[in-house]
Amino acid sequence: MTARIIMKLRVAAARLATADVLHLTLVHPSRPKLPAWEPGAHVDLRLPDGKIRQYSLCGDPQDLRTYEIAIKREDAGRGASRWAHEALVEGAIAHVSAPRNNFPIRDASRHLFVLGGIGVTPGLAMARRLRADGAEIAVHFCARTAAEAPLLTELSEACGDRLSTWFSGEGARFDAASVGPYSQGAALYVCGPHRLYEAVRDAALALGWPETAIHAEAFQAPVDENFKPEPFDATLASSGATLHVPADRSLLDVLREHGKIMPSSCELGVCGSCVCGYTEGVVIHRDAVISTADRQDRIAPCVSRARVSVTLDL
Ligand code: FES
Incomplete structure (x- = not known):
């Protein structure tokens, strides 16, 4: 997966859908159409500090003149929704990625x-x-x-x-x-x-x-208050190099520190952009994006760790 292009979209309309949910209609300031999307897709909204949050598109995929998202104000959260409610007024510019779909409609009866x-x-x-x-x-x-x-x-x-x-x-x-x-x-x-x-x-x-x-x-990976991160080693299958991941660092950080170019987006275990393969080891999965079947050989290095060691398909 590659990093997503960020577009500067204008807030064409902002209204409270409920007392704590802000419904935004976004347009491109100069282009008549936005990138196409399928139902279930989300966009990343970039915050002023560079972090991102994901919001599902809730408008009509046939109408590419606008994107619609809804943001619930979480007063106990980390501040992103409070910022959005205050800053994203009509006419404001929102930094928004092209859509990605982790939640597609399935082929079902x-x-x-x-x-x-x-x-x-x-x-x-x-x-x-x-x-x-x-x-x-x-x-x-x-x-x-x-x-x-x-x-x-x-x-x-x-x-x-x-x-x-x-x-x-x-x-x-x-x-x-x-x-x-x-x-x-x-x-x-x-x-x-x-x-x-x-x-x-x-x-x-x-x-x-x-x-x-x-x-x-999922918009948030399940949180285990009792989880105590332990150090482990990660071996890169391509070179055989072994990297040590201390208890207070993420595998994603350590990979980047050693020159691996790793895409990422949420860094919360929910978007799937950092996911890579592994071939050996016992992985402690802490994401909310990889299916049970795929957990046999896929890992989200932004949040997941390993017991003792893991060999990555990198
Ligand atoms: S960056 Fe989103 S799952 Fe890792």
Whole structure:
């Protein structure tokens, strides 16, 4: 994978979709069309300090005049969303990458979605496309109240009678068993807080869904408060060189320090841009982007580590 081009896009419209979700419409200041994208894709938004955050595109992929994203204000977060809410007013310039899709629509006979809160964004674009294509879909949307459910009107329009809403603060708490038993060829997509994903995944597995039919979009890798990083060695298969990774450094940092040109984007284990192969070793996977099957031979060096040693396919 290569680093993505960053475009300077103008905020054409900024509105609060709920009290804490900012909905932005972005345009190119001089070009009539933006790069094409498929439902499920996200863009990187570059912050003033050079860090990036990812936001799913929630508009219409047929209309390339604009990109639409929605940003939830996280007052307990690291400041990115607060900055976006304050700085990205109408007319402001946002530094945004070309789209990338880690959460594509699968080839399936039936598409079932469980969306939680701001997790609505990729699901909205995907549901719109699937309905337009006449595919069989069902969408569960969970939030505390209807007023706190971002893009609810747009999702209702996109899904029609295929939408079920669950508002816990209004007496309708989502039961993960609502995903129902697996039917051959179906795909289940989950997008929202990690605890929602875990509840849905556990319920789906118990109801006979195969792991390979369950797809998730994560904006944050699961955090294990008790994880204590240990030092390990990484050997490069191409040269045989062995690099030592201290407990307080990431594998990605050490690779770069030794001259390896490694792409990266989120450095949080969610975007997939740094992922590379490995051929030997016990890897401690700490990302939220590599599938269970691919974990046998793929590693995200921005967050993942190894027990004692690993041989990288680099
Ligand atoms: S840089 Fe995003 S997963 Fe590593």
